[in-house]
Amino acid sequence: MSDNKPLNIALIIGSLRKESINRAFAEYMVSQMPEHVTVTECQIDDLPLYNEDIDTDTAPESYTRIRNQVGEADALLIVSPEYNRSIPGGLKNAMDILSRPKDGSVLNNIKVAFVTASPGTYGGRSCGFDLRKIMLPFAAQVLLAPEVYLSHATDALGEDNKVSSERTQQYLQKFVDAFVEFVED
């Protein structure tokens, strides 16, 4: 029996589409997590666009939901494409919501890691860089290595949209192992 303390990871997938390749990589990583790790996906496609006027005592329930999910987790994992060399709008909106209230943001000192994937040459790395940048004011603890920007990422998926490349599987396993160690540290 494992004596590891249970870990709770909040997962945000930056793509909203059903056949998302980023979702496929996220699902593979989740399947490779050790038994004592629970991953909870945070829904972002129903979050109203961030607006300070509605972020009051009667803020949308979905704002409270995602803040609680991330706030209660031991760490946050974000898996995302880049859109126009930056963070996709839906994900940026979620980060804006998580960034408030300013003094009590659940992003403060959070442990976080990023994985990006793209069918293109650069693997979505501009999104990864921009995510790192927006975490700076929160003194977040960002997993710096291994950096994972999956380029030509569709080549690693089979017809069933699951990760079929052994090389990519091994690479993602290294990331998963490093991430769990980082969260436990």
Ligand SMILES: Cc1cc2nc3c(=O)[nH]c(=O)nc-3n(C[C@H](O)[C@H](O)[C@H](O)COP(=O)(O)O)c2cc1C
């Ligand atoms: C609005 C939009 C902007 C995009 N911009 C980029 C980009 O800057 N760099 C890139 O590598 N791919 C870009 N792409 C292509 C995405 O990487 C590709 O559609 C990818 O499959 C999206 O991830 P997903 O499969 O997880 O939804 C863009 C796609 C869309 C829809």
